[in-house]
Each structure stands twice: as C-alpha cells, then as structure tokens.
Amino acid sequence: MYINVKKHILSNAILLVAVTKIVAALCEGIMRIVLQRSSTQSPDMLDIMLWHAQLVISLIQIGLTAVIFYTNWRKLNHYMTLVPVDDQQGMADLQKEYLGKNRIASLSVSSVNRLLQLWAVIFIGAELIYLFTSIMYRRFIGMLMDALSEGSGMSDGTFVMLYNMTHGFKYLEILAAILLGVVMTGIFLSDRYLKLASLIILALFLISFALFQMQTVYLMGREVGIVWTSIIYHTTETVGLIVLSVYLTKRYRGL
Numbered sequence: 001m002y003i004n005v006k007k008h009i010l011s012n013a014i015l016l017v018a019v020t021k022i023v024a025a026l027c028e029g030i031m032r033i034v035l036q037r038s039s040t041q042s043p044d045m046l047d048i049m050l051w052h053a054q055l056v057i058s059l060i061q062i063g064l065t066a067v068i069f070y071t072n073w074r075k076l077n078h079y080m081t082l083v084p085v086d087d088q089q090g091m092a093d094l095q096k097e098y099l100g101k102n103r104i105a106s107l108s109v110s111s112v113n114r115l116l117q118l119w120a121v122i123f124i125g126a127e128l129i130y131l132f133t134s135i136m137y138r139r140f141i142g143m144l145m146d147a148l149s150e151g152s153g154m155s156d157g158t159f160v161m162l163y164n165m166t167h168g169f170k171y172l173e174i175l176a177a178i179l180l181g182v183v184m185t186g187i188f189l190s191d192r193y194l195k196l197a198s199l200i201i202l203a204l205f206l207i208s209f210a211l212f213q214m215q216t217v218y219l220m221g222r223e224v225g226i227v228w229t230s231i232i233y234h235t236t237e238t239v240g241l242i243v244l245s246v247y248l249t250k251r252y253r254g255l
Contacts, residue, residue, distance in 0.1 A: 002105040003079050003112070003254050010116050010255050011248040013072045017065050017123050018241035024061040025238065028054055051138065055131075062127050069120040076116060080109050105254025111188055112255060119181050126177035130170075137170045168209035168229035175205060175233050182244065189252060194244075201240070205232045 003009075031053045107115075179198040186194030208228035248255050 011245045015245035106252035122181045130174040171233040
C-alpha cells in the first residue's frame with residue numbers, strides 16, 4: 001500500500017537529524033569559546049573539559065536522533081496498521097488502478113519503512129562507532145604529543161603532518177555510512193543523481209585525505225588549523241543532509 005502523498009516521514013526525519021547536528025555543532029563552538037585555553041600548542045581535543053563537553057553533546061545528539069526515528073517509525077507503523085497485512089497488497093493494486101502512478105507515493109509504505117530503518121542504523125549505530133573511534137583517536141594524538149614533548153626526534157612539522165593525515169580516518173567510517181544511505185535511497189528510487197552525488201563527495205574526501213595539507217588561519221586572535229577532511233565531513237552531515245531532505249521532499253511524493 002501507499003501512504004498519502006503529502007506525508008514526508010523519511011525526509012522530515014533526515015531534516016530533523018540535520019538540524020540536530022547543526023545545533024550540536026553550534027553548542028560545541030560555543031563551548032570552545034567559553035572554555036578557551038590560554039595555550040594553543042596542542043589540539044583542542046586534548047583539553048579535558050572541552051572533551052567531556054563534546055562527549056555529553058554527542059550523547060545527547062544520539063539520544064535525540066533515536067527519539068526522532070522512533071517517533072517517525074511509530075507514525076509510519078500507525079499508517080501501516082490501518083490496513084491488515086494480508087490486504088495491503090490488494091490496497092496497493094487498487095491505489096494504482098484508481099489513482100494512477102502519478103498520484104500515489106513514489107515508494108510503497110514497506111519500502112519507506114525499510115529506508116527509515118536503514119537511516120536509523122546509520123545515524124545511531126554509525127554515530128556510536130564514530131564516538132568510539134573518536135575516543136581511540138584522542139588517545140593516539142595524546143601519545144603523539146607525549147612523544148613530541150619527550151624530545152624523541154619528532155618535530156612540530158612532523159606532528160602536524162601526522163595529525164592531518166590521520167584525521168581522515170576518524171571521519172571515514174561515518175561518512176561512508178552516510179553515503180551508503182544516500183546510495184541505497186538512490187537505488188530504491190532509481191535516482192542516478194543521488195548515486196552520482198555520493199560518488200563526487202567520496203572522491204573529494206579521498207583527494208583531500210591523500211593530497212591536501214592542513215591550513216592555518218587566525219580567528220578571533222587564535223591560530224586555527226583547518227583539516228579539509230573535517231570540513232567535507234561536517235558539511236556533508238549538516239548542509240548535505242538538509243539538501244538531501246529538501247530534494248526528497250520536492251522530487252518525490254509521500255517520502
């Protein structure tokens with residue numbers, strides 16, 4: 001069966017998650033200003049107060065994401081239970097016959113349900129893995145800083161190079177999960193633009209990972225290092241998801 005074409009459950013869930021991520025990023029930015037350190041010789045992630053604040057914000061974000069998807073799943077499940085399971089295929093045939101393909105939802109309610117579950121796994125499961133890898137990455141950077149402070153022959157330039165090169169590993173898993181969700185959505189909808197967009201973003205990420213060096217800029221009196229893999233990932237998980245949500249809403253019915 002197909003739900004009302006004006007119901008956009010999946011795209012609305014993705015939009016709410018994107019807004020949640022933007023709010024979380026703004027909160028982290030405010031925390032960086034409030035907890036601004038006098039020393040800038042080490043990465044911000046090694047500041048214990050800022051690190052604990054980031055962990056709390058990440059856990060709250062994951063919790064809100066779970067609530068968003070659970071609420072939307074309950075809503076979709078409500079629509080599905082209006083018609084008995086055995087009659088849903090017959091209802092779909094009647095909708096196609098009397099309404100026509102151009103006046104029904106782009107995907108059946110069961111397909112929307114599968115995509116909703118897929119995105120829930122990506123946004124919750126992959127975020128939990130990302131949180132774990134962030135903890136391990138912080139330990140790794142801490143060991144590098146210890147080696148640098150002990151005068152083991154590692155220069156500041158070597159540390160910056162290693163920090164930039166390894167930073168991409170922190171985002172690779174979660175970015176790949178998001179792009180997989182986009183590709184799977186494109187497969188369900190037979191949409192080549194979604195598949196192409198995923199390929200372009202992945203190519204940009206890999207190129208920046210392999211070739212681009214960290215750039216240094218001065219912001220509000222502080223020296224800030226820009227890691228391009230980080231820029232691409234955070235742009236994808238915020239602006240990119242908003243664009244995806246709007247695209248799905250405008251282009252497809254009942255999604």
